[in-house]
Amino acid sequence: MDLSLDSSSYDAELLKALADYENQETLTGNGRKRKWGDVITPSTSAAATNNDPSQAALQATPLEEDTPPGNKIKCDACQVHIGKRYFSRHLNSKLHREKVLRNHETLENVKIIESAFGQRVKSYRIQLDSSNLNSSVSTDCVITPEVYFEKIKNKIFKLLMDNIDCHSFIKVNFVLHAEFIQITKDLVNSFDFQGYNYSFCKGDDIELDFEQVVVEFSNKLGEFEKKDSGWSLKKILYVDMNVNKFNPLRGSSYIDLPIDIKHKKAVLNIKNSDYECFSWAVLAGLYPVNKNAERVAAYLPNKNKLNFGDINFPVKLRDVKKFENLNNMSINVFGLEYNNETKKNEIIGPLHFTKHRMPTHLNLLYLTNGSNGHYCLIKNMSRLLSKQITTSNEAIHICDGCLLHFSNKEHLNLHQKNDCVNIRTELPSARNTKPNWFGEHTSSDKLKFDKYDRQMRVPFVVYADFEAFVTPIPSCDNDPEKSHTNNIQKHNVYSFGYYLKCAYDDKLSKYQTYMGEDCPNVFLKYLKKDLELITKKILLLNHLCH
Known part of the structure; x- marks a missing residue:
């Protein structure tokens, strides 16, 4: 039937065609299309803008089928079908996490979120027990991130240690959930703040990283409140701790040197096939060989001469200090960074700078490639850094203790003997x-x-000035082989003037001047006389007041 644009039947046919098309529910590159007739409530649109796309997708998805279509995955905990694109987000959403919580076996106010996905080992939700607060703290008082983390610190340490014992290497991040209020508009809303990732292994100082976590969230909340949004912290709801599997190095830790660094022939790069590149680099510095210096086999006879104690491989930068103490030596570790302006690799750092230079000292270069790290031995610091520090073609000599450079070896030795060892920062x-x-x-x-x-203010101040003329001093020749100082002039004082200023009674202020012989002694005589007079007046005044 031929319909004209003016016909009402045309509108009915057009609506029917659109409905049939929308009912097909396809996924596009920009997100999931809704079915015709879906009702989008205000809560749905709010969820979509609250950093939780999975909730918006979930609410807009009809859940009539028991068997999910090919492009969807069924969540058994929530009994819903989620598009593959949003499923990982759904597992990390508040809606899903609330349904998979269970209490921890031993720790109170700690719940386990059974929502592990990908490399996730476990997730924990840690809340603050209200009885944990001091009785002196009012219930209306806002608990700051510093106080909150201090109260739950022991629980976090216990969970970290348990997971480290079980998995050896873990990567952890925290998410702080807090409630904010806009007092002027009487609005209350909750926001979550994502923290950085921190890696841990056996023997690490957990407290050191925990201090960084507290500072991190304190800064995040402070910056959020300082914005023009008008939100103020009302209370901290809870903290989620996500524990993930962590493999710091996959396969060999070996990383090849960049071409420009390799051409300087100042760095020895051991071709190891394990995680012990730090050990091989140190052995190469302590026990140098002439042939096949880049091979691990050249250093195997001396491998057991290093004491690593409880340090695990791969060695972290924070463990270098512990290694120095165990082996009575000092190490500086430098990094490498590509300069886009000069189109060259440059030495940066030091990433680790020894506090006390020992007779046995080594300089190492730390290379990175993604999550992979590799230590190399720096054989010649002058050759490695000369072009980066100066345009001269002459060699420079760098002090390992303070990183100053000198033009010759004699100046460097003199500096290390007299200056550097006596200076400490x-x-x-x-x-x-x-x-x-x-x-x-x-x-x-x-x-x-x-x-x-x-x-x-001090009660009395003396401002004094002297005038003098200079006369030459006859001198004789000094021994050129010994250090000496030549006195060539003498200052002869011929006048002075001073002003004695009282801060509370200007009647006690006085100006005195003199010109003549023996000025220094006359100055002391006049000043002593004035001070004695002032002292008597003050004592008399105090006596009359009492």
């Missing part, structure tokens, strides 16, 4: 405390003005 630390002006012990890594006594 001590960085502030949160663990070291110092008493402030009030006698309270505060962290030494925070600078705060507390010398309030320096702001108070």
Whole structure:
């Protein structure tokens, strides 16, 4: 039947054709199309904009079929069908996690989220017990991230240690869920803050990384509140801890040197097929060989001469200090970075700088390629860095203790003997405390003005000035083989003037001047006389007041 555009039957046929097309439910590159007749509620659209696309997709998906279509996966916990594209997001969504929580066997207020996917080992939800708070803290008081993490610290340490014992290497990240309020608009909403990934293995100092976690979330929440959104922290709901499998190195840790670094012939790169590149690089520096220096076999006879204690392979940068103490030696570790402007690789760092240079000292180069890391031995620092530091073709000599460079070996030796060993840089630390002006012990890594006594005016100040003329001094020739100083002029004082200023009574202020012989002694005589007079007046005034 031929329908005209003006016919009402045409509209009915067009609507029917559109409905048939929309009912086919296909997935496109931009997301899932909804069926004709789906109702999008305000909560659905809000979920789609709340960093949780899986919830929006889930609410818009009809769940009538028991068997999922080919392009969908069924979630047994939620009893819904999710498109393959959104399934991984769904497993990490709040909707799914709430349905797979179970209590931890030994730790209170800790729940296990049985939603492991991919490389995920376990996920935990850690909440703060209200009885954990001090009775002096009001229930209306906002708990800061620092206080919250301090209260749940022991639980986090217990979970980390259990997973490290079980898996040796793990990667952990935290997600903090908090409730915010806009007081002016009377709005309340919850937001989650994703943390960075932290890798752990046996023997690591967990407390050191935990301090970084606390600072990280404290900064994230502070930056969020400082924005123009008007949101203020109301309370912290809970913290999710995700534990993932972590293989720091896959196969060999060997990484080939860039061509420009290789041409300098200043770095020895051991071709290892294991994770012990740090050990081979150190052995190459302690026990050098003339032939096949890049082969592991050349250093096997001395392998057991190094003490690694409880340090695990691959060796992390934080473990280098422990290795130095175990083997009575010092090590500097430098990195490599490509400069887009010069189109060359440049040495950066040091990534690890020894605090005390020992007679046995080595310099290592640390290469990275994704998650893979590799240590090499730096044989000649001058050849490696000369073009990067200076345009001269002359060799430079670098001090391993302070990284200063010199034009010749003699100057370097003189510096290391007299200067470098006597200079020490001590960085502030949160663990070291110092008493402030009030006698309270505060962290030494925070600078705060507390010398309030320096702001108070002193009762008396003396401003003095001398005038002198110079006369030449006859001298004789000195021994050129010995250090000496030539005195060529003498200052002869012929006048002075001083002003004695009182801060609270200008009647006690006085100006005195003199010109003549023996000026220094006359100055002391006049000043002593004035001070004695002032002291008597002050004592008399105090006596009359009392």
